[in-house]
Amino acid sequence: MTGAGSTLRIGLGCMRLSTDPERDEARAIAVIHAALDAGIALLDTADAYGWNEQEMGHNERLIARALASWRGDRARVEVATKGGLTRPGGRWVPDGRARHLTSACEASLRALEVAHIDLYQLHAPDPKTPLATSVRALASLQRAGLVKRVGLCNVTVGQIEEARQIVDVAAVQVRLDPFHDENLRNQVTDCCEKYGIRLLAHSPLGGPKGRRRIARDPALVAVAKRHRATPFEVALAWVRRLAPVVEPIPGATRQETARSCALAARIELGAEDVAELSQALPSGFAMPPRAAETTAAGDRDVVLLMGYPAAGKTTAVREFVERGYERLNRDEMGGRLAGIAALLDRALRAGGRRFVLDNTYPSRRSRSAVIEVAARHGAPVRCVWLETSLEDAQVNACERLIARYGRLPPPDVLARLSREDPNAFPPQAQFRYRRDLEPPDMSEGFAAIATRPFARQEDPASTQRALFVDLDGILWRSRRGARSPLDPDDVEVIPGRAAVLRRYRDEGWLLLGISWQPAIAEGVIGADVVEACLARAQELLELEIEVAYCPHGPGPQICWCRKPLPGIGVAFIRKHQLDRARSLHVGRGPHDRTFAERIGFAYLDHMEVFAAT
Numbered sequence: 001m002t003g004a005g006s007t008l009r010i011g012l013g014c015m016r017l018s019t020d021p022e023r024d025e026a027r028a029i030a031v032i033h034a035a036l037d038a039g040i041a042l043l044d045t046a047d048a049y050g051w052n053e054q055e056m057g058h059n060e061r062l063i064a065r066a067l068a069s070w071r072g073d074r075a076r077v078e079v080a081t082k083g084g085l086t087r088p089g090g091r092w093v094p095d096g097r098a099r100h101l102t103s104a105c106e107a108s109l110r111a112l113e114v115a116h117i118d119l120y121q122l123h124a125p126d127p128k129t130p131l132a133t134s135v136r137a138l139a140s141l142q143r144a145g146l147v148k149r150v151g152l153c154n155v156t157v158g159q160i161e162e163a164r165q166i167v168d169v170a171a172v173q174v175r176l177d178p179f180h181d182e183n184l185r186n187q188v189t190d191c192c193e194k195y196g197i198r199l200l201a202h203s204p205l206g207g208p209k210g211r212r213r214i215a216r217d218p219a220l221v222a223v224a225k226r227h228r229a230t231p232f233e234v235a236l237a238w239v240r241r242l243a244p245v246v247e248p249i250p251g252a253t254r255q256e257t258a259r260s261c262a263l264a265a266r267i268e269l270g271a272e273d274v275a276e277l278s279q280a281l282p283s284g285f286a287m288p289p290r291a292a293e294t295t296a297a298g299d300r301d302v303v304l305l306m307g308y309p310a311a312g313k314t315t316a317v318r319e320f321v322e323r324g325y326e327r328l329n330r331d332e333m334g335g336r337l338a339g340i341a342a343l344l345d346r347a348l349r350a351g352g353r354r355f356v357l358d359n360t361y362p363s364r365r366s367r368s369a370v371i372e373v374a375a376r377h378g379a380p381v382r383c384v385w386l387e388t389s390l391e392d393a394q395v396n397a398c399e400r401l402i403a404r405y406g407r408l409p410p411p412d413v414l415a416r417l418s419r420e421d422p423n424a425f426p427p428q429a430q431f432r433y434r435r436d437l438e439p440p441d442m443s444e445g446f447a448a449i450a451t452r453p454f455a456r457q458e459d460p461a462s463t464q465r466a467l468f469v470d471l472d473g474i475l476w477r478s479r480r481g482a483r484s485p486l487d488p489d490d491v492e493v494i495p496g497r498a499a500v501l502r503r504y505r506d507e508g509w510l511l512l513g514i515s516w517q518p519a520i521a522e523g524v525i526g527a528d529v530v531e532a533c534l535a536r537a538q539e540l541l542e543l544e545i546e547v548a549y550c551p552h553g554p555g556p557q558i559c560w561c562r563k564p565l566p567g568i569g570v571a572f573i574r575k576h577q578l579d580r581a582r583s584l585h586v587g588r589g590p591h592d593r594t595f596a597e598r599i600g601f602a603y604l605d606h607m608e609v610f611a612a613t
Helices: 025-037 058-069 098-112 131-143 157-164 188-195 207-216 218-227 231-241 255-264 271-280 313-322 337-349 364-376 390-405 411-417 427-436 497-506 527-541 567-576 590-599
Strands: 042-044 078-083 117-122 147-153 169-175 198-202 246-249 301-306 326-328 354-357 381-386 448-452 466-470 476-478 491-493 510-516 546-550 584-587 602-605
Touching: 025 058, 025 255, 042 246, 058 078, 058 098, 078 098, 078 147, 098 117, 098 131, 117 131, 117 169, 131 147, 131 157, 147 157, 147 198, 157 169, 157 188, 169 188, 188 198, 207 218, 207 231, 218 231, 218 271, 231 246, 231 255, 231 271, 301 313, 301 364, 313 326, 313 354, 313 381, 326 337, 337 354, 337 364, 364 381, 390 427, 390 567, 390 590, 466 497, 466 567, 491 527, 497 510, 497 527, 510 567, 527 546, 546 567, 567 590, 584 590, 590 602
Parallel strands: 042 078, 078 117, 117 147, 147 169, 169 198, 198 246, 301 354, 301 381, 326 354, 381 448, 466 510, 466 584, 510 546, 584 602
Antiparallel strands: 476 491
């Protein structure tokens, strides 16, 4: 199979031929034959297209059988497959490790019964594996001659740029349909056009809901009548027209649908059609004017502040408001980010001049509506990016919570508070921002991009120094071998540690302790038992140590008090006015070192502090 690609610039997505509950293999092969007979020359598949892990390669084997029994010219047919997803229990789970991709590619070669794969795509980035690792694995398969061309699926502009540093990216596969404009607004389409990368548009009819919407959309129906076509054929023709590199790959499960898809590739939309559809469809914004290409009208200025939740945007926006800028913020006005863009549109139309927007805006898509609206009014958009690190933003978030509520609210309380207070959010909000972040780029249409570093303002009244010790495995242990003591009689203080702590205390250090007690969340012990154990430990040490502990279980971070998040450290700093630069955290591993760095304490391993004992 050395196919030169699809001359119709439309392919056949074969997933549903293997994943539908009521699939029929004989009918599926007939559908593939109908598509090929109609001129379609790209078949898109994946090793994961089947019902579950026992069916890995089902769709590929189906395609191999269909091509073996087809009477046409196989040399013109291109088969694109994917690796990097697994199907445990029928779920879709990424695995982008090099070892997995190599074995997946070899299995696909066997399933397709070919010596090489025309186009091999990473099915999805694996959050547990660096993208560069996965892409290097694809490049290695290409060098070995097992893969002719390399592609990516479900990626951002930043990920495309990163991959291009490693391998020639021949294709990018993302969702694109008349009503789904994310991959237009996030500029993936622009990026592919810029580099001449094929954009394979999966789900170009939007799935079952999208098909129903297409069937009754007045603009699509009207254009279809002019072309004596169906609204679905016009929708596919429209998707093809969004950019010269776009190649829709609709999924057909009937022969007549496959033939209809091929007919769509021959529809040429005229100026009247394009004008009508551009006004009616969300994807009609595909070629908007860029703010950087417009001339600013007078002193109009739109400033978009972006940064982590708790990066310091509230302080920054205050500077602009004091200079006469009108603040537009979803948290204060309610609604969605798209509503803020609409509000900006009305304000500029009414003669407004200067505005500052300060929601987080992590992705190109989230920023695109603002840039688009401002461009229509000839208003430049300046981006001010607060370069506050995740670690500093975490400390800021904890300081805000404690200042407002007097403590770190537990997860259930935090969930309730977050519905009314935009500053009361769980740690996942910041992790989500880091995951979604696409740094601002002038190509988005910004008139300028400025960055602001973060500098923490220390309280001059904070002069107390503290020795902050992790109790678990350093000061105490369980006589029964549990993770930490289960009752007061189970408490054992590690010998020799009290004398060292006493010397620090006598030199004026405040003694503080931290512990993790997941047994509370697991229902093994209660908080009262933990308090009794801590009291017993102080009796045995013959020292007073103020201890705070996290009672929440393992797994994804849902609280601010479990290390390495800084919550307990921030609470102690505020309570005792601690001088971060003169305080010390004693721990025994990477989490403790990270925790110390976040709260601004020096770090020492417990073996250094207690070496003499």
